[in-house]
Amino acid sequence: MSHVPDVVVTGLGATTPLGGDVPSTWAAALNGESGARRFDNDWVERFGLPVEFAATIKVDPAEAMARPEMKKMDPSAQYAVIAAREAWADAGSPEVDGARLGSVVSSGIGGIRTILDAWEGLLASGNARRVLPMTVPMLMPNSPTAYVSLEFGARAGAHAVVSACASGAEAIGYGVDMIRTGRADVVIAGGTEASIHPMNVAAFAASRTLSLRNDDPERASRPYDVDRDGFVMGDGAGVVVLESAEHAAARGARVYARIAGVGLSADGYHMTSPEPSGEGQIRAMRAALEESGIARMDVVHVNAHATSTVVGDLIEARSIRGLLGDEADHVALSATKSMTGHLLGGAGALETIFTVLALHDRQAPPTINVDNPDPELVLDLVRDKPRTLRDGDIAAINNSFGFGGHNVALVVASV
The missing domain is CATH 3.40.47.10 (Thiolase/Chalcone synthase)
Structure with missing residues (x-):
């Protein structure tokens, strides 16, 4: 029987409603802080939204990425690349043959903001030439994992498993399997979402799954409380660097934990x-x-x-x-x-x-x-x-x- 390697976590990266990286996000979580806040735009008045808040991203991607780079990516890909860069640096920027490096970064909805913005622009202008040439690469649900693959030269495979709100966890599971089956020594894996948009808020509200606690957004998400009334939409990304235990040990990597x-x-x-x-x-x-x-x-x-x-x-x-x-x-x-x-x-x-x-x-x-x-x-x-x-x-x-x-x-x- 062939040896099945243990898979360990050697790098962590995130951009979230609580912080622009893992240390700030984790510190805020341990401190019991809320990332929910009111919309700082006219969505509620303009569209009559019944929900007036969400857990929006804490740090603008423009603080971590150059504008020309951002213009090529849907926000979901921006978040993924920011988180992947942090995770990779946190892992010590491991030296690995690109043919032994994989990328599995998933999104439940994909480039929905690109789709809606492009359609709105086309309707407003009535001119097909106003649709940007990068629209399709930006809206594809595999766009985040593709950009991560390009960023780090991951050639063992670039995958985007889509399973709604389980997508990020399943992506990590898929990354584990890539290492266990010998396809890769290192995998950059995680999930991302950038879906806070008036259409999406309206759609989730119509399904009666969102909290309507507009008078107190920070206290709206209350799992297991008798007065819970739905979830709070959030944006952001989380990415981990997975590695075979042997590969991590050979380079003297710091190991956080094992995906068992x-x-x-x-x-x-x-x-x-x-x-x-x-x-x-x-x-x-x-x-x-x-x-x-x-x-x-x-x-x-x-x-x-x-x-x-x-x-x-x-x-x-x-x-x-x-x-x-x-x-x-x-x-x-x-x-x-x-x-x-x-x-x-x-x-x-x-x-x-x-x-x-x-x-x-x-x-x-x-x-x-x-x-x-x-x-x-x-x-x-x-x-x-x-x-x-x-x-x-x-x-x-x-x-x-x-x-x-x-x-x-x-x-x-x-x-």
Whole structure:
């Protein structure tokens, strides 16, 4: 039997509603800060939007990229490249043959702002020549991973798996598989989203999935609170550098954690609602845990998908309890979308970074805005302040679920 390499995380990068990089984002998360804010434009008045806020990007990409470069990219690709550059530098800019380097950066929606802006410009001008020649490369959902591949010369493969709000986590899982199957030694993987636009806000509001707490945006995302009323849209990207343990050791790389297990499943139930029993979620988590070889008692932390929807939060909580049984009693549960909002295709990647750092720093981040915990919550929720995780070998689960019934679970282990 051929050797299956362990896959470790050696670099982290992000640009988010909480900060323009990983250190500022992580510090804000540990401090329980919210990235939600009111729109600083005329969208509400112009379009009659019922939702007046979102978790917009904290740092303008123009602070990290040159204008000529930005003009060639949809914001989703801009965010991805900014995060990838940070992750690559954080990993020590590893020397690797481009044929052994992969890129897997996903988006749930793709270059939607480019599509809408180009169409609006065409309608307004009535002139096809006003459509920019870079429009198609900018709007493609594989554009972010393609730009990352070009940036670093990644030739082992440039992929963009699309599974709605599970896309970022599935991208990391795909990157793990690229290394395990021998296709690559190093993979730049993650997720990105730039979908805060009046049409998208209107569409999500029409589906009754967004919070309407316009009077208090910073407290609108409240997973597991009895008064939760929907999620808060967010923009941003999270990217990790994955590496075979042997490759990382050979170059003396600093290792944050190990991606020990990847679990995937589908509900086959409904386009937007999770299957009520959580059976598909349990299968994904169980598959990841079994693949990892880690005992249930060593799982001490879960970063939940927990979007702050009335139904979804409790289905996931019951699924975690269903998987871990009594061992769930010592699990510190965090719902970080309470601070970041929901980055859609970027969420799973950013939350993988949070999960990695929770193990590395032994600090489970808090869940904010939970004034009245749902009495049906059957897990120990970390509220308002970080919680110290125990010493020794420990593991955590990061859950990501998406419209269409996609379920992705990643098991992260300490090193």
